[in-house]
Amino acid sequence: MPTIAEGGPFTRIVEFDIQPARQLALIDAIVGEVERWVRHCPGFVSSIFHASHDGKRVINYAQWRDQDALEVFTHDPRGEALSAAIRAVGPDSGSQATHYRVIRAIEAPGGAAQ
Amino acid sequence: MPTIAEGGPFTRIVEFDIQPARQLALIDAIVGEVERWVRHCPGFVSSIFHASHDGKRVINYAQWRDQDALEVFTHDPRGEALSAAIRAVGPDSGSQATHYRVIRAIEAPGGAAQ
Numbered sequence: 001m002p003t004i005a006e007g008g009p010f011t012r013i014v015e016f017d018i019q020p021a022r023q024l025a026l027i028d029a030i031v032g033e034v035e036r037w038v039r040h041c042p043g044f045v046s047s048i049f050h051a052s053h054d055g056k057r058v059i060n061y062a063q064w065r066d067q068d069a070l071e072v073f074t075h076d077p078r079g080e081a082l083s084a085a086i087r088a089v090g091p092d093s094g095s096q097a098t099h100y101r102v103i104r105a106i107e108a109p110g111g112a113a114q
Numbered sequence: 115m116p117t118i119a120e121g122g123p124f125t126r127i128v129e130f131d132i133q134p135a136r137q138l139a140l141i142d143a144i145v146g147e148v149e150r151w152v153r154h155c156p157g158f159v160s161s162i163f164h165a166s167h168d169g170k171r172v173i174n175y176a177q178w179r180d181q182d183a184l185e186v187f188t189h190d191p192r193g194e195a196l197s198a199a200i201r202a203v204g205p206d207s208g209s210q211a212t213h214y215r216v217i218r219a220i221e222a223p224g225g226a227a228q
C-alpha cells in the first residue's frame with residue numbers, strides 16, 4: 001500500500017479534465033500502460049489514480065525515487081504509446097503535471113481514524 | 115505515516131496558487147490550524163501538505179473517514195479562523211477543493227523502490 005512521508009519520494013501530480021462519461025475509460029487507458037511498462041521503470045515507486053466524485057477530473061498521484069528516475073521515464077520511447085492511449089480517450093484540455101515535495105504529513109491523534 | 119489504498123478514505127484535494135515567496139508561509143498558516151483543531155475532528159484521517167518545486171502551488175491532500183465527517187468539519191465555526199489564516203497569507207486565486215475516490219493504486223514490482 002503506498003505511503004506518503006515527509007521527505008519522501010519525488011511526487012508528480014498529473015491532473016486531467018475529462019467528460020464524466022469517459023472518466024473511468026481514461027483511468028483504464030493510463031493504468032494499462034502503467035501496468036505494462038511504467039511500473040517496471042527503475043525508480044518507479046507508485047501511481048495512484050483518483051476519480052473526482054463529480055466525474056470531471058482525474059488525478060494521477062505518482063511517486064518516483066528521485067527526479068533523475070522521473071527524467072529517464074519521461075524520455076522513454078514507450079511514452080508515445082502512453083500519450084496515444086490518453087489521446088484516444090480524449091481529455092478536454094490535455095493534462096497538467098506538477099512536481100512536489102511533501103512538507104508536512106499530519107495524522108489524527110493516536111493514528112488514522114479509519 | 116499516511117497510506118493510500120483502493121477503496122480507502124474520502125479524499126479531498128485542495129489546490130492553491132501562490133507567490134513563491136509566500137508558499138511556505140501559506141503551508142505554515144494552514145498547518146497551524148490543522149494542528150490546533152482540524153486533526154481532532156471526528157473522522158479526520160490525515161492532511162498532507164505539498165509544495166511545488168516551482169514555488170507557485172500548494173496542495174493539501176486530505177483524507178477523511180467519509181463524506182459525512184468532512185461535512186461536519188466544513189460547518190465547524192472554527193473554519194472561520196482557518197479561512198482568515200489563509201487570507202492573511204493571500205493565495206492568488208483562493209483555493210479549489212475537489213473530492214475524489216481512489217480507483218487504483220499501483221506499486222513497483224516487489225514493493226516500493228525506495
